[in-house]
Amino acid sequence: MVVRDAGAEPVRIGVVGAGRIGTSHARLLAERVPPAELVAVADPRPGAAVALAGPLGARALTDPAQLLAADDVDAVVITASTEAHADLVEAAAAAGKAVFCEKPAGLSLADVDRGIAATDRAGVPFQVGFNRRFDRGFAAARAAVDAGLVGTPQLMRSVTRDPGLANPTAVPPWTVFRLTLIHDVDTLLWLNPGAEPVSVYAVADALVAPDFKDTGLLDTAVVVIRFDNGAIATAEASFSAAYGYDVRGEVFGSAGMVTTGDAARSSLVRYDAAGRHADTVRSDVELFADAYTAELAEFCAAVREGRAPAVTGHDARRALAVALACIESVRTGLPVAPATGPTPAAPR
Amino acid sequence: MVVRDAGAEPVRIGVVGAGRIGTSHARLLAERVPPAELVAVADPRPGAAVALAGPLGARALTDPAQLLAADDVDAVVITASTEAHADLVEAAAAAGKAVFCEKPAGLSLADVDRGIAATDRAGVPFQVGFNRRFDRGFAAARAAVDAGLVGTPQLMRSVTRDPGLANPTAVPPWTVFRLTLIHDVDTLLWLNPGAEPVSVYAVADALVAPDFKDTGLLDTAVVVIRFDNGAIATAEASFSAAYGYDVRGEVFGSAGMVTTGDAARSSLVRYDAAGRHADTVRSDVELFADAYTAELAEFCAAVREGRAPAVTGHDARRALAVALACIESVRTGLPVAPATGPTPAAPR
Amino acid sequence: MVVRDAGAEPVRIGVVGAGRIGTSHARLLAERVPPAELVAVADPRPGAAVALAGPLGARALTDPAQLLAADDVDAVVITASTEAHADLVEAAAAAGKAVFCEKPAGLSLADVDRGIAATDRAGVPFQVGFNRRFDRGFAAARAAVDAGLVGTPQLMRSVTRDPGLANPTAVPPWTVFRLTLIHDVDTLLWLNPGAEPVSVYAVADALVAPDFKDTGLLDTAVVVIRFDNGAIATAEASFSAAYGYDVRGEVFGSAGMVTTGDAARSSLVRYDAAGRHADTVRSDVELFADAYTAELAEFCAAVREGRAPAVTGHDARRALAVALACIESVRTGLPVAPATGPTPAAPR
Amino acid sequence: MVVRDAGAEPVRIGVVGAGRIGTSHARLLAERVPPAELVAVADPRPGAAVALAGPLGARALTDPAQLLAADDVDAVVITASTEAHADLVEAAAAAGKAVFCEKPAGLSLADVDRGIAATDRAGVPFQVGFNRRFDRGFAAARAAVDAGLVGTPQLMRSVTRDPGLANPTAVPPWTVFRLTLIHDVDTLLWLNPGAEPVSVYAVADALVAPDFKDTGLLDTAVVVIRFDNGAIATAEASFSAAYGYDVRGEVFGSAGMVTTGDAARSSLVRYDAAGRHADTVRSDVELFADAYTAELAEFCAAVREGRAPAVTGHDARRALAVALACIESVRTGLPVAPATGPTPAAPR
Structure with missing residues (x-):
C-alpha cells in the first residue's frame, strides 16, 4: 500500500539583501522552515547573491526589482540596508507580495507609515523582524x-x-x-x-x-x-x-x-x-537561531493563512x-x- | 542575471517504524535536515504510516520489505521495535541501503555482530542512535x-x-x-x-x-x-x-x-x-531536539561521503x-x- | 604548663536605638564580633532597651545622653531614627567616642558636614553603615x-x-x-x-x-x-x-x-x-548577616588601630x-x- | 535607668588537639558561639597549644589529662588524632565532661561502643562531628x-x-x-x-x-x-x-x-x-564555616539543656x-x- 499526500503548497520566498542577516534568514528558510521554499536571492553586489543562493538551490539576482516582479515569488524577506527598507516594503506590497522586513521598517515614522499603508492597500501580510x-x-x-x-x-x-x-x-x-x-x-x-x-x-x-x-x-x-x-x-x-x-x-x-x-x-x-x-x-545568529526560525515560520503561517502576523x-x-x-x-x-x-x- | 545551482543530490531516506521516536526522526528528516529527503515510512500498524508520512509528503507503506526494496531509497532509519532491529539491519544492508538504527542495535552481541558483518559486507554506513x-x-x-x-x-x-x-x-x-x-x-x-x-x-x-x-x-x-x-x-x-x-x-x-x-x-x-x-x-524529544537533528545530519553526511559515521x-x-x-x-x-x-x- | 594571654583589650560599645537594625547590630556585636564588648543599649521606648540588652548581658538605658557620658563606652553605634543621626554623631564625637552611624548620616549635606567636622575635631573614627x-x-x-x-x-x-x-x-x-x-x-x-x-x-x-x-x-x-x-x-x-x-x-x-x-x-x-x-x-538581616558582621568588625579594628574606617x-x-x-x-x-x-x- | 541581666552561664570548653580542625573549632568557640567560653587548649606539641590558646585568651596545656581534670572545664571538644579519639572520649566522660568528638569517634565499632557506654554511664552529652x-x-x-x-x-x-x-x-x-x-x-x-x-x-x-x-x-x-x-x-x-x-x-x-x-x-x-x-x-573551613559554628552551638545547647545532641x-x-x-x-x-x-x- 502506498499513500502520498502532497502536503500544503509551499510559500515561495525571495530574499532581498545577502548580507549577514540575509544570509542567516535565507539558510533558515531553505533548511529549517518547512513551509518555505527559497526561490531567489537578490543583491546588487556581484557574487553575493550567487554565493548565497547557489548552494541553497535558489536563483541569484542582482536587481531586487526582478525579484519583486517574479511570478514564482509569493513573499519577500527584506534584509537590505536600512535606508532601503521603506521603499522595498512599498514596492513589494505594490507587487502583491507578502512582506517580511528586518527592523527597523524605516528610519522615520513617515517611512513606516508608507509601508503600513502600502501593505494595507495590497491586503498582504506585513511582518517586522522583532525576533x-x-x-x-x-x-x-x-x-x-x-x-x-x-x-x-x-x-x-x-x-x-x-x-x-x-x-x-x-x-x-x-x-x-x-x-x-x-x-x-x-x-x-x-x-x-x-x-x-x-x-x-x-x-x-x-x-x-x-x-x-x-x-x-x-x-x-x-x-x-x-x-x-x-x-x-x-x-x-x-x-x-x-x-x-x-x-x-x-x-x-x-x-x-x-x-x-x-x-x-x-x-x-x-x-x-x-x-x-x-x-x-x-x-545573535547563535543565540537566536531558534527564534529566527520561529519568526520566519510565523511569517509563512501568516502568508498561508492570509492573516496578520504576530508582529506587525x-x-x-x-x-x-x-x-x-x-x-x-x-x-x-x-x-x-x-x-x-x-x-x-x-x-x- | 539568474544563476541556479542544483546543490548536492539529497539522501533519500525511508523510516521503518512510525512509533514515538520514528515520528520524531521522520519529522526532523523532512523538516530540519536539509540533505535528507524523506521518501517513505513503513509501519505494519494500519494508519500509523499514513498519519506520519502523509503530511510530510512521503509514501506510506505497511511492509518494511517494500521499503527496503524501493529503488528511490538510499538509506533507512530503523525505529521499529527493539526485537526487530537486528533482522532489519541485516536485511537493509543486504538490500544495499545505508543503515541508521536506533539503540540498541540488537538484544545480544550475536545480533549486533550480525549487523556489523552485514553492513561491512555490503560496504554501507552503519550508524547507531546514541544521540x-x-x-x-x-x-x-x-x-x-x-x-x-x-x-x-x-x-x-x-x-x-x-x-x-x-x-x-x-x-x-x-x-x-x-x-x-x-x-x-x-x-x-x-x-x-x-x-x-x-x-x-x-x-x-x-x-x-x-x-x-x-x-x-x-x-x-x-x-x-x-x-x-x-x-x-x-x-x-x-x-x-x-x-x-x-x-x-x-x-x-x-x-x-x-x-x-x-x-x-x-x-x-x-x-x-x-x-x-x-x-x-x-x-527526550524536547531535550534532545537539536541532538537528534545533528545525529541525523551526521548520518546523511556519512552516506553522501561514503564514510563510517561518528557512531558505529x-x-x-x-x-x-x-x-x-x-x-x-x-x-x-x-x-x-x-x-x-x-x-x-x-x-x- | 599553663599559659594565658589576655588578648587585646575589647572595644566597649554602646548601641543607641533598639529598633530592627539596632537589634541586629547589638546581637552581632555581642555574639559575632570578637573584639567588641557590648556594654550598653539606649532607647527611649520603655522596655525596648531592656529586652535587647538583658539577654546580651549589657546595660539598658533610656537616655542616649547617659550612654554617651559613660566612661566604659569607647564607641557608639547609632541606629536611632534617621532625623536624630546628625545630632547623635555630633554629641558622640563631642564625648570623645568613636562613631558608627547607620546610613544616612544625616538628611542634609549640612547635617553630614556637622558630623564630619565633629569627628574630625575630636579625632575619632567615623564610619557609616554602607554594609x-x-x-x-x-x-x-x-x-x-x-x-x-x-x-x-x-x-x-x-x-x-x-x-x-x-x-x-x-x-x-x-x-x-x-x-x-x-x-x-x-x-x-x-x-x-x-x-x-x-x-x-x-x-x-x-x-x-x-x-x-x-x-x-x-x-x-x-x-x-x-x-x-x-x-x-x-x-x-x-x-x-x-x-x-x-x-x-x-x-x-x-x-x-x-x-x-x-x-x-x-x-x-x-x-x-x-x-x-x-x-x-x-x-536584609538574613541576606547581609555576614556583611553586617564584617562592617562592625571593621569599625572595631579602626577604633583599635586609631585609623579612618573603610567607609567614612x-x-x-x-x-x-x-x-x-x-x-x-x-x-x-x-x-x-x-x-x-x-x-x-x-x-x- | 540601668538594667543588667547576666545571661545564662557560659559553657566552659576545653579543646584537645590544636591541629587544623582544632584550630578552627577553638576560634569558632571563642568568637562565634556565644554560649561557649573557650577555657583551655591542650596539645602535646610544644608551641601549638600556646599559639592557638594565647590570642583567644585561653590556657594552653600540653597534657590532655590536665585539661580533663580541670574544674573550670564543663565540656571537651576532641580534635586530636583519630587513633586517640576513643580513649579521650572515655577519659573525658569518666571525668564528667560533656563530649564533642570529631569524626570518626573511633576506628572500630568496639571503640565507638566504648565511648557510647562511657558517656551513657556518666550521663553526659556525646556529640560527633558530622558537620x-x-x-x-x-x-x-x-x-x-x-x-x-x-x-x-x-x-x-x-x-x-x-x-x-x-x-x-x-x-x-x-x-x-x-x-x-x-x-x-x-x-x-x-x-x-x-x-x-x-x-x-x-x-x-x-x-x-x-x-x-x-x-x-x-x-x-x-x-x-x-x-x-x-x-x-x-x-x-x-x-x-x-x-x-x-x-x-x-x-x-x-x-x-x-x-x-x-x-x-x-x-x-x-x-x-x-x-x-x-x-x-x-x-572545608571556608565552605562549612557556618555549619561548624552551628554544630558547636548545638553542642553548647545540648550541654546547657542536659539533653542528647542532634548527632550522637x-x-x-x-x-x-x-x-x-x-x-x-x-x-x-x-x-x-x-x-x-x-x-x-x-x-x-
Missing part, C-alpha cells in the same frame, strides 16, 4: 505576564550587548537607538501589554570608539521609559561586550518577577584550578516612535513624550 | 576531555531519568539496562576515550511499579564501571522522574571537572512569594557488552567483567 | 574592578528590592532615595573608583501603595547617573518584592562584566512536578549629595548635577 | 525529605572532593573511608530517615598518588549502598580536586528531587573574553559500620552487609 518575541525565554516571560504571575509591571529592564564593533566608520548616526535599542524598546512594549509609554529619557556616549564620536557614532546608551500604568523601564545597549552577545530581560511586578536571557553556549560547566567556567555565545507594521511604528524620542532626548538632554499614537490613516 | 554524543553540552564535555582540560578521568557519572512509566505491562525485561542505561554506558565509554571497562557492578529494583517486579520489570538501577585507566564511573536510571526528563553527565579528573545537562526548559526564571522557579523539560556498530556492540554485564551482575549479585573485546570476524 | 561593601560578592566585584578585570566601567547597575512595605503611614517623604537608593548610589560610586558623578536623572512613583502618594510616599524609583569617565549607571528600588529581599549589582566595562547578588537562601534546589525551585531570602563620613556625604540630586530631579523632571564636591572646611 | 547536617543546604534537603517533598527516596548521592593531598606519607590506611566517606555515609543515612542500609559495595584506587598505593593509601573511592526501603545510594570521594573543596548531595524520590552543595565562593560571576567565571571554595554516638557507630563494610567490600571485591544493628549494651 526576540520568538525566543523561548522571552516568549515564556510574556506568557508569565499574561498569566498574571508577575502582576502589574512596575520595573522592567532590557539589555543588548553586542560582542564587537567591527567597523566604526560604517555605522550610521543613531544606530544604537534605531537598530539596536529598538529591539529592547519593542521587547519592553510587548512585555507590558496594554500600557502606553508616556515619557522617554535617554543618554548615550561614544565609549567604545571615542575617536568616532565626531562622526555621530554613539556606541553606549541607556534609556528610561515611563508607562501610563506606572511601570518604569530601563534599556541599555553597548556595541562591545568582551564576553559575547548578551541579551536579557526582566519584568518585576506586584506579584513577582521574571528574568530571561542566558549567555551560556551550552549546559557545559567546567571547573579547574581557576574556578568554574562556561563558554558564552558570540553572535504597527508594532514597528510604535517602537520607532520611542526610539526617535530617545534620539530627541539625547539631543535636548530632556525627557521626551514619544509619538506612539495610532498610525495616521493612509490616503487612498 | 547524546550530538548534544551541545555532551559534545563540549568530550571536547574538553580531548583538550586535556579534565586531565585523566578519575570519577565519572551519567544519569538518565525518564518522566514517567506510561505502561508497565509493555516494558520488556531488562529494559532499564538494554534501552535506557545503554545510553549512559555509551556516554561514559565515549567520555573516557582509549580506556576499556574492566569490571561492572549493578543493582536494580522495582521502586516505581513494584507490582510489576514479578514480570521482570526493573525501573531503577545503579551501575559502577571500573576502567583500565583507573576511572570509576557510576550510572543511574529511573523510569519515573516527577519533574521531567533529566539527563546529566560529569567527568572529574586530575586537572578538573566538567558537568553537563540542564533540565531547564528555557532561560526564564520566575520569582514569586514561594521563591524562585524554572520550568523543566518533559521529554562497534560502539553499539561495546555498550551492549557492558549493559549485558550489568544484567549478569544483577542476576549474580557480583561484579562482572564485560565482554567488550573486538568484534569477531564475520564469516564470509 | 554592601562588606558583602562577599560585592567586595569581590570591587576587587575585580581594581584588578582591571572589568576594564573601564561603561554600564553599571544596582538594584534594591525590599520584601514589603510594613506601614506606609510611617514612611517619611523621599525615603526611597534617602534610605534605600543611597545604598545603591554608594555602591555605584564605590564600584567606579576615581570617577565623579556629573549628572543624575530620577523618576519615582507610588505603585505599591498609591493611596499614600499624597503623603509624599514614593515606593518605586529609577535613577540614571552619568560619571565623568563615561560610565552610565542605573539604580532601581521597590518597597515591595513578593519574592523577598533582592540586592544585585552589575559592572560592565571594556574588558568584561561582573554581576553580584543572589536571592537564593541556600544551595538547595528542589524539583517537583511543577519544575525547579529555590527558596529566597526574606530580609565623606563617603556618606557623597552618596547623600547624589540622593539629594535624585530628589531634585524628581521634583523638576530634569537631570541635575549632584553637589559631590569636597566637604567644606569645618569652622573651628 | 554537614548543620549546613544550610543539607539541612534544607533533610527538611524537604521530612516534609514529603521528595517522596520515598529512590536514588541518592553524596560527593566529597578535597582540594589536595598535602602529604601522602601521613595518610593512614583506609582514610578515604574512615575519615572522608564516613561524612557521605552519615549524610546518606540521615537523608533517608527510618531506612536501614542492607548492602554495601565499594571500589577504591590510588589515582592521585599511585606511588603510595603500596602503603595502603587509597585516594579515590566509590560506594553503592542499598537500603531496606529500596533506595540505592552512591557516594564518591577524591583526595585531589583541582578546583577546590566540593561537597554535594542529591536525593531523588517518588515525588521529586533535591540537590545541595555549591562550590561558588560568593555570588560574584565574572565575564570576559574567555566566557563566564566564578571562584570556587578551597577548604549511635549515629557515629552506624556510619562507621557502613564505612567498615566498605573496607571489607574493597578487600573482598564483593558486596557486604553492614553491621548497623543496635549498639550492644554496655557492661556495667
Whole structure:
C-alpha cells in the first residue's frame, strides 16, 4: 500500500539583501522552515547573491526589482540596508507580495507609515523582524505576564550587548537607538501589554570608539521609559561586550518577577584550578537561531493563512516612535513624550 | 542575471517504524535536515504510516520489505521495535541501503555482530542512535576531555531519568539496562576515550511499579564501571522522574571537572512569594531536539561521503557488552567483567 | 604548663536605638564580633532597651545622653531614627567616642558636614553603615574592578528590592532615595573608583501603595547617573518584592562584566512536578548577616588601630549629595548635577 | 535607668588537639558561639597549644589529662588524632565532661561502643562531628525529605572532593573511608530517615598518588549502598580536586528531587573574553564555616539543656559500620552487609 499526500503548497520566498542577516534568514528558510521554499536571492553586489543562493538551490539576482516582479515569488524577506527598507516594503506590497522586513521598517515614522499603508492597500501580510518575541525565554516571560504571575509591571529592564564593533566608520548616526535599542524598546512594549509609554529619557556616549564620536557614532546608551500604568523601564545597549552577545530581560511586578536571557553556549560547566567556567555565545545568529526560525515560520503561517502576523507594521511604528524620542532626548538632554499614537490613516 | 545551482543530490531516506521516536526522526528528516529527503515510512500498524508520512509528503507503506526494496531509497532509519532491529539491519544492508538504527542495535552481541558483518559486507554506513554524543553540552564535555582540560578521568557519572512509566505491562525485561542505561554506558565509554571497562557492578529494583517486579520489570538501577585507566564511573536510571526528563553527565579528573545537562526548559526564571522557579523539560524529544537533528545530519553526511559515521556498530556492540554485564551482575549479585573485546570476524 | 594571654583589650560599645537594625547590630556585636564588648543599649521606648540588652548581658538605658557620658563606652553605634543621626554623631564625637552611624548620616549635606567636622575635631573614627561593601560578592566585584578585570566601567547597575512595605503611614517623604537608593548610589560610586558623578536623572512613583502618594510616599524609583569617565549607571528600588529581599549589582566595562547578588537562601534546589525551585531570602538581616558582621568588625579594628574606617563620613556625604540630586530631579523632571564636591572646611 | 541581666552561664570548653580542625573549632568557640567560653587548649606539641590558646585568651596545656581534670572545664571538644579519639572520649566522660568528638569517634565499632557506654554511664552529652547536617543546604534537603517533598527516596548521592593531598606519607590506611566517606555515609543515612542500609559495595584506587598505593593509601573511592526501603545510594570521594573543596548531595524520590552543595565562593560571576567565571571554595573551613559554628552551638545547647545532641554516638557507630563494610567490600571485591544493628549494651 502506498499513500502520498502532497502536503500544503509551499510559500515561495525571495530574499532581498545577502548580507549577514540575509544570509542567516535565507539558510533558515531553505533548511529549517518547512513551509518555505527559497526561490531567489537578490543583491546588487556581484557574487553575493550567487554565493548565497547557489548552494541553497535558489536563483541569484542582482536587481531586487526582478525579484519583486517574479511570478514564482509569493513573499519577500527584506534584509537590505536600512535606508532601503521603506521603499522595498512599498514596492513589494505594490507587487502583491507578502512582506517580511528586518527592523527597523524605516528610519522615520513617515517611512513606516508608507509601508503600513502600502501593505494595507495590497491586503498582504506585513511582518517586522522583532525576533526576540520568538525566543523561548522571552516568549515564556510574556506568557508569565499574561498569566498574571508577575502582576502589574512596575520595573522592567532590557539589555543588548553586542560582542564587537567591527567597523566604526560604517555605522550610521543613531544606530544604537534605531537598530539596536529598538529591539529592547519593542521587547519592553510587548512585555507590558496594554500600557502606553508616556515619557522617554535617554543618554548615550561614544565609549567604545571615542575617536568616532565626531562622526555621530554613539556606541553606549541607556534609556528610561515611563508607562501610563506606572511601570518604569530601563534599556541599555553597548556595541562591545568582551564576553559575547548578551541579551536579557526582566519584568518585576506586584506579584513577582521574571528574568530571561542566558549567555551560556551550552549546559557545559567546567571547573579547574581557576574556578568554574562556561563558554558564552558570540553572535545573535547563535543565540537566536531558534527564534529566527520561529519568526520566519510565523511569517509563512501568516502568508498561508492570509492573516496578520504576530508582529506587525504597527508594532514597528510604535517602537520607532520611542526610539526617535530617545534620539530627541539625547539631543535636548530632556525627557521626551514619544509619538506612539495610532498610525495616521493612509490616503487612498 | 539568474544563476541556479542544483546543490548536492539529497539522501533519500525511508523510516521503518512510525512509533514515538520514528515520528520524531521522520519529522526532523523532512523538516530540519536539509540533505535528507524523506521518501517513505513503513509501519505494519494500519494508519500509523499514513498519519506520519502523509503530511510530510512521503509514501506510506505497511511492509518494511517494500521499503527496503524501493529503488528511490538510499538509506533507512530503523525505529521499529527493539526485537526487530537486528533482522532489519541485516536485511537493509543486504538490500544495499545505508543503515541508521536506533539503540540498541540488537538484544545480544550475536545480533549486533550480525549487523556489523552485514553492513561491512555490503560496504554501507552503519550508524547507531546514541544521540547524546550530538548534544551541545555532551559534545563540549568530550571536547574538553580531548583538550586535556579534565586531565585523566578519575570519577565519572551519567544519569538518565525518564518522566514517567506510561505502561508497565509493555516494558520488556531488562529494559532499564538494554534501552535506557545503554545510553549512559555509551556516554561514559565515549567520555573516557582509549580506556576499556574492566569490571561492572549493578543493582536494580522495582521502586516505581513494584507490582510489576514479578514480570521482570526493573525501573531503577545503579551501575559502577571500573576502567583500565583507573576511572570509576557510576550510572543511574529511573523510569519515573516527577519533574521531567533529566539527563546529566560529569567527568572529574586530575586537572578538573566538567558537568553537563540542564533540565531547564528555557532561560526564564520566575520569582514569586514561594521563591524562585524554572520550568523543566518533559521529554527526550524536547531535550534532545537539536541532538537528534545533528545525529541525523551526521548520518546523511556519512552516506553522501561514503564514510563510517561518528557512531558505529562497534560502539553499539561495546555498550551492549557492558549493559549485558550489568544484567549478569544483577542476576549474580557480583561484579562482572564485560565482554567488550573486538568484534569477531564475520564469516564470509 | 599553663599559659594565658589576655588578648587585646575589647572595644566597649554602646548601641543607641533598639529598633530592627539596632537589634541586629547589638546581637552581632555581642555574639559575632570578637573584639567588641557590648556594654550598653539606649532607647527611649520603655522596655525596648531592656529586652535587647538583658539577654546580651549589657546595660539598658533610656537616655542616649547617659550612654554617651559613660566612661566604659569607647564607641557608639547609632541606629536611632534617621532625623536624630546628625545630632547623635555630633554629641558622640563631642564625648570623645568613636562613631558608627547607620546610613544616612544625616538628611542634609549640612547635617553630614556637622558630623564630619565633629569627628574630625575630636579625632575619632567615623564610619557609616554602607554594609554592601562588606558583602562577599560585592567586595569581590570591587576587587575585580581594581584588578582591571572589568576594564573601564561603561554600564553599571544596582538594584534594591525590599520584601514589603510594613506601614506606609510611617514612611517619611523621599525615603526611597534617602534610605534605600543611597545604598545603591554608594555602591555605584564605590564600584567606579576615581570617577565623579556629573549628572543624575530620577523618576519615582507610588505603585505599591498609591493611596499614600499624597503623603509624599514614593515606593518605586529609577535613577540614571552619568560619571565623568563615561560610565552610565542605573539604580532601581521597590518597597515591595513578593519574592523577598533582592540586592544585585552589575559592572560592565571594556574588558568584561561582573554581576553580584543572589536571592537564593541556600544551595538547595528542589524539583517537583511543577519544575525547579529555590527558596529566597526574606530580609536584609538574613541576606547581609555576614556583611553586617564584617562592617562592625571593621569599625572595631579602626577604633583599635586609631585609623579612618573603610567607609567614612565623606563617603556618606557623597552618596547623600547624589540622593539629594535624585530628589531634585524628581521634583523638576530634569537631570541635575549632584553637589559631590569636597566637604567644606569645618569652622573651628 | 540601668538594667543588667547576666545571661545564662557560659559553657566552659576545653579543646584537645590544636591541629587544623582544632584550630578552627577553638576560634569558632571563642568568637562565634556565644554560649561557649573557650577555657583551655591542650596539645602535646610544644608551641601549638600556646599559639592557638594565647590570642583567644585561653590556657594552653600540653597534657590532655590536665585539661580533663580541670574544674573550670564543663565540656571537651576532641580534635586530636583519630587513633586517640576513643580513649579521650572515655577519659573525658569518666571525668564528667560533656563530649564533642570529631569524626570518626573511633576506628572500630568496639571503640565507638566504648565511648557510647562511657558517656551513657556518666550521663553526659556525646556529640560527633558530622558537620554537614548543620549546613544550610543539607539541612534544607533533610527538611524537604521530612516534609514529603521528595517522596520515598529512590536514588541518592553524596560527593566529597578535597582540594589536595598535602602529604601522602601521613595518610593512614583506609582514610578515604574512615575519615572522608564516613561524612557521605552519615549524610546518606540521615537523608533517608527510618531506612536501614542492607548492602554495601565499594571500589577504591590510588589515582592521585599511585606511588603510595603500596602503603595502603587509597585516594579515590566509590560506594553503592542499598537500603531496606529500596533506595540505592552512591557516594564518591577524591583526595585531589583541582578546583577546590566540593561537597554535594542529591536525593531523588517518588515525588521529586533535591540537590545541595555549591562550590561558588560568593555570588560574584565574572565575564570576559574567555566566557563566564566564578571562584570556587578551597577548604572545608571556608565552605562549612557556618555549619561548624552551628554544630558547636548545638553542642553548647545540648550541654546547657542536659539533653542528647542532634548527632550522637549511635549515629557515629552506624556510619562507621557502613564505612567498615566498605573496607571489607574493597578487600573482598564483593558486596557486604553492614553491621548497623543496635549498639550492644554496655557492661556495667
